[in-house]
Amino acid sequence: MRIKDIAKLAGVSPATVSRVMNNNGYVKEEKREAVLKVIKEVDYQPNPIAQSLKNQKSHMLGVIVPKISTETASRVVAGVTEVAKVHGYQVLIANTDLDIEEEINYLKFLSNKSVDGIIMMGTEVTDRHLAVMDKLAVPIVILGQEVKGYTSIIHNDYDASFSMTEYLIKQHHREIAFIGVDEKDEAVGVVRKKAYLDCLNKYAVKVDSKLMAIGDFDIDTGYQMMQQILTHKTPTAVFAVTDHLAIGAIHALLDAGLRVPDDVSVVGIGDIKLAAYLNPPLTTVHYTFKTSGKMAAEAVFELMEDDTKQGKRFMTTFELKTRASVKAI
Amino acid sequence: MRIKDIAKLAGVSPATVSRVMNNNGYVKEEKREAVLKVIKEVDYQPNPIAQSLKNQKSHMLGVIVPKISTETASRVVAGVTEVAKVHGYQVLIANTDLDIEEEINYLKFLSNKSVDGIIMMGTEVTDRHLAVMDKLAVPIVILGQEVKGYTSIIHNDYDASFSMTEYLIKQHHREIAFIGVDEKDEAVGVVRKKAYLDCLNKYAVKVDSKLMAIGDFDIDTGYQMMQQILTHKTPTAVFAVTDHLAIGAIHALLDAGLRVPDDVSVVGIGDIKLAAYLNPPLTTVHYTFKTSGKMAAEAVFELMEDDTKQGKRFMTTFELKTRASVKAI
DNA sequence: GAAATAACTGAAATCGATTTCACAATTATA
DNA sequence: TATAATTGTGAAATCGATTTCAGTTATTTC
Numbered sequence: 001m002r003i004k005d006i007a008k009l010a011g012v013s014p015a016t017v018s019r020v021m022n023n024n025g026y027v028k029e030e031k032r033e034a035v036l037k038v039i040k041e042v043d044y045q046p047n048p049i050a051q052s053l054k055n056q057k058s059h060m061l062g063v064i065v066p067k068i069s070t071e072t073a074s075r076v077v078a079g080v081t082e083v084a085k086v087h088g089y090q091v092l093i094a095n096t097d098l099d100i101e102e103e104i105n106y107l108k109f110l111s112n113k114s115v116d117g118i119i120m121m122g123t124e125v126t127d128r129h130l131a132v133m134d135k136l137a138v139p140i141v142i143l144g145q146e147v148k149g150y151t152s153i154i155h156n157d158y159d160a161s162f163s164m165t166e167y168l169i170k171q172h173h174r175e176i177a178f179i180g181v182d183e184k185d186e187a188v189g190v191v192r193k194k195a196y197l198d199c200l201n202k203y204a205v206k207v208d209s210k211l212m213a214i215g216d217f218d219i220d221t222g223y224q225m226m227q228q229i230l231t232h233k234t235p236t237a238v239f240a241v242t243d244h245l246a247i248g249a250i251h252a253l254l255d256a257g258l259r260v261p262d263d264v265s266v267v268g269i270g271d272i273k274l275a276a277y278l279n280p281p282l283t284t285v286h287y288t289f290k291t292s293g294k295m296a297a298e299a300v301f302e303l304m305e306d307d308t309k310q311g312k313r314f315m316t317t318f319e320l321k322t323r324a325s326v327k328a329i
Numbered sequence: 330m331r332i333k334d335i336a337k338l339a340g341v342s343p344a345t346v347s348r349v350m351n352n353n354g355y356v357k358e359e360k361r362e363a364v365l366k367v368i369k370e371v372d373y374q375p376n377p378i379a380q381s382l383k384n385q386k387s388h389m390l391g392v393i394v395p396k397i398s399t400e401t402a403s404r405v406v407a408g409v410t411e412v413a414k415v416h417g418y419q420v421l422i423a424n425t426d427l428d429i430e431e432e433i434n435y436l437k438f439l440s441n442k443s444v445d446g447i448i449m450m451g452t453e454v455t456d457r458h459l460a461v462m463d464k465l466a467v468p469i470v471i472l473g474q475e476v477k478g479y480t481s482i483i484h485n486d487y488d489a490s491f492s493m494t495e496y497l498i499k500q501h502h503r504e505i506a507f508i509g510v511d512e513k514d515e516a517v518g519v520v521r522k523k524a525y526l527d528c529l530n531k532y533a534v535k536v537d538s539k540l541m542a543i544g545d546f547d548i549d550t551g552y553q554m555m556q557q558i559l560t561h562k563t564p565t566a567v568f569a570v571t572d573h574l575a576i577g578a579i580h581a582l583l584d585a586g587l588r589v590p591d592d593v594s595v596v597g598i599g600d601i602k603l604a605a606y607l608n609p610p611l612t613t614v615h616y617t618f619k620t621s622g623k624m625a626a627e628a629v630f631e632l633m634e635d636d637t638k639q640g641k642r643f644m645t646t647f648e649l650k651t652r653a654s655v656k657a658i
Numbered sequence: 659g660a661a662a663t664a665a666c667t668g669a670a671a672t673c674g675a676t677t678t679c680a681c682a683a684t685t686a687t688a
Numbered sequence: 689t690a691t692a693a694t695t696g697t698g699a700a701a702t703c704g705a706t707t708t709c710a711g712t713t714a715t716t717t718c
Contacts, residue, residue, distance in 0.1 A: 279608025379674035
């Protein structure tokens, strides 16, 4: 069913049908009714692609995620879709599986007028990213990393990490192991580590490089890094920069015959859904990923209205969730 | 940059540029090179919306999910996007938040030529769904429920649930509580329960309705249902139809002062990522959700080629993951 | 009652690509 | 060499909507 067909059935021109559908321009009441009747009868829905072409709006938002099958990503997407729906927008997902090449390809592809705005969940933002981003035809918002010149939604990684370290120190821990990730990820790899170090310094706790390990993002890595640390020394507490790393660490500790938290306390960051249901329930930092997704979407819509608002920086809140995985000394 | 501009720069007509881009029709070698040179220089990418309109193909797949921020959904989407990428397709996500009205709206909207195929993760499939599905202009595949006449990817819920029950019986459990969900969800609510009952019957274990409870899908429900069952009787084992329900049940048991698995064994279905890291590690059924997503996508592409293949029924495999949450009597 | 304004309508142009069609220039075949 | 077949090209139609433009009819205003 095309607009032409509706026009014929209603005995008017396509222009009139369009005017009725979009409620603009003059249409005599009886013709309007005739058109609406036909539309209802045949359940006519205009071809969105043709509309996109003519209106130069696709009513779609692109979301670039590093890995869709993670709790963080899916929560962000949930937030984005929620706001998108309010604006009558659809969400197009681009899953890069952590491949930078893919990320850049998607940036190009999506910008090419197939979406009206882009939200990129950043891990590593390279110069090549920036080169492409500078030429983008549509607004973009970066989520999770701070990129100057671009609107970014960032989690308060510094304060969160600092507070967590401080919390452990206030529980009288002094031998606090650190399990981090590669520095290519600015927010997680660099900022969270810096906050940890700064906090130790503030409280004059000496930094022991033997208690620090850097690896990937998965549970297994947490396990291995913990084992590695244990070969040198047994800390009284472990600060893992993600909950998954913390879970791996806990299991390594248990397998080494240590009790958590009685022998070693463990904390993470992220507050995955099951954190409270682990044994012991995990002390962690709650981030509002869904809210971040919403904020990102709202920022994109704002940029679509007025692209001079580029470059804003939004920081989301966090909350320390103290649970049983930490025991004071 | 439009095709016209490229044509002008290369000193040819838009038709020739199109012929070069799509590698069809005759083009003299020198003109082809001239065109390619210009395309490369200005990094021209054709407007996908205009192409969609002309070609009547959007190169997009629609996925309707009940809740994007669940592990199941995100794994399915990961599988779908993987296959989609191979075919040069993008994935459009429609998140219905379990709202049937939304589901039907999305079916209509997506079918309307804005995607070339639809994958619907079904929970409840009503007559209203069917009415809309019958009129769909594009192929659709249902994932997770069996709908006759439509290609469905189903998990072997019956056998999985039966095997799990059988496993408990073989561990000499006879008082096996059941925590299920509403029957509106055919696969989870009806089939899994039927298999449980059939298995009890097969082994002449008497069914005790006091040991059965029906609720929602979340951890809290599992907790409450377990508490409710405990007011009547303490079973030796609990069969929850999802891992989340099992986790809720475990916590209710622990809070009631019972030990898992020493006093009560608990099993779930789904094998969420953290199932092996819970305490105790959860005995459950591993479903290959990502594979289901891939199969669904492949089935959709097959239907796009040849719509007579409609109505196939694919069953995915499962694997019993026996972990420490079950103890033989 | 004439002039000015408002209400209404459809033909045609447009969005940016693809493809048909008609025709021209080569090359192959008889 | 004449004819047929192949190669090569651009103008124009097309996809399905929206919008401008020009023209008609109805309503005010003086």
